[in-house]
Amino acid sequence: MSLDRAxxxxxxxxxxxxxLSEHTVAAYRRDLARYAGWLAAHGVDDPAAVTAELVAAFVAEQAGAEQRPAATSLARLQSSVRGLHRFLAREGLAADDPARRLRPPKTPQRLPKALTIAQVEALLDAAGPAPGDAVDTDIVRLRDRALLELLYATGGRVSEIVALDVDDLAHGEVLRVRGKGDKERIVPVGSYARAAVEAYLTRARPELSSRGRPTPRLFLGARGAPLSRQSAWLVIRQAAERAGLHAHVSPHTLRHSFATHLLQGGADVRVVQELLGHASVATTQIYTHVSVEALRDVYVTSHPRAR
Structure with a gap:
């Protein structure tokens, strides 16, 4: 079997x-195309001919390149290579796993950036309709407000929220979300988000739907097609500009803010884990560090003998 077929x-x-999601598969495809290109340049097209020395040389060259990938991208690249060779050995397509001793690099743990509650409120207000808006603008702004309210109310990933169907809103009070690995979870929806989604469904979606082919998707673009992740990004960026938020704001910023505000409000970390759809509580615990940092900042600026 050739390397490309493998x-x-x-x-x-x-x-x-x-x-795995299509975005993860696409990232692995790019990584392995890079790996295959490197092996081809070294005269290797048979996965059975790959040695541990070749794997080590590839990783060392990527890590030492002048335009080397970011630490997280490098870690994913190594994960792609390890996964490929582990799969080939397990399926009997290669006699050995030359990447079995490859250890992923340690990536710096970056604390997620969360908005304050006041900043979130400003962002949500800026997304919604404003007095004097044209009819078309009003329709789009109703959708934008519902989208951002739902992102913040549920902590959903943008890919999960734009993939929602209307039927995923069970009675409006809970949301059925399909996460990574196609795993489903049920997330409550607060009253503000319910009201924003109801306004969108009643006053905006019927008009947007009439402009395109019938689709069960909840969020639609201006021409009636399902809203894309890229369009959702643009919605948030434009709302952030109107709200005067100069910090970088992305769909994940609302997910970070959701988790941080829950923990600051006294929620148990395992409840937050369930709501976010994290496989491990260790992933969620990064938000406890954010909350501790916030407490420390308040202490340092407020206590007379803290500095």
């Missing part, structure tokens, strides 16, 4: 059998 088989495996 990579195709592995990508089908992680997509169909492991249920």
């Amino acid at each position: 990579i195709d088989a592995y990508l089908r495996h992680i997509s169909i059998e492991r249920g």
Whole structure:
């Protein structure tokens, strides 16, 4: 089996059998194309001919390159290579796993940036309709407000929220979200988000839907097609500009803010883990560090003998 066919088989495996998202599969495809290109330049096209020395040389060259990938991208690149060779050895397509001793690099732990509650409120207000808006603008702004309210109310990933169907809003009070690996979770929806979504469904979605082909998707673009992740990004960026928020604001910023505000309000970390859809509580615990940092900042600026 050629290396290209082996990579195709592995990508089908992680997509169909492991249920990884299309975005993750696309990232692995790019990583392994880079790896295959490097091996081809070294005269290797047979996965059975790859040695531990070749794997180590590839990783060392990527890490030492003048335009080396970011630490997180480098870690994912190594994960792609490890996964490929582990799959080939397990399926009997290669006699050995030359990447079995490869250890992922340590990536710096960056604390997520969360907005204050006042900043979130300003962002949400800026997304919604304003007096004097034209009819078309009013329709789009109703959608934008519902989108941002739902992102903040549920802590959902932008890919999860734009993939929602109207039927995923069970009675309006809870949301059925399909997360990574196609795992479903149920998330409550607060009253503000429910009201914003109801206004969008009643006053905006019927008009947007009439402009395109019928679709069950909840959020639609200006021409009636399902709203894309890129368009959702643009919605948030424009709302942030109107709100005068100069810090970088992304869909994930609202997810970070959701988790941080819950923990600051006294929520148990395991409840937050369930709501975010994290497989491990260790992933969620990064937000406890954010809350501790906020407490420390308040202490340092408020206590007369703290500095």
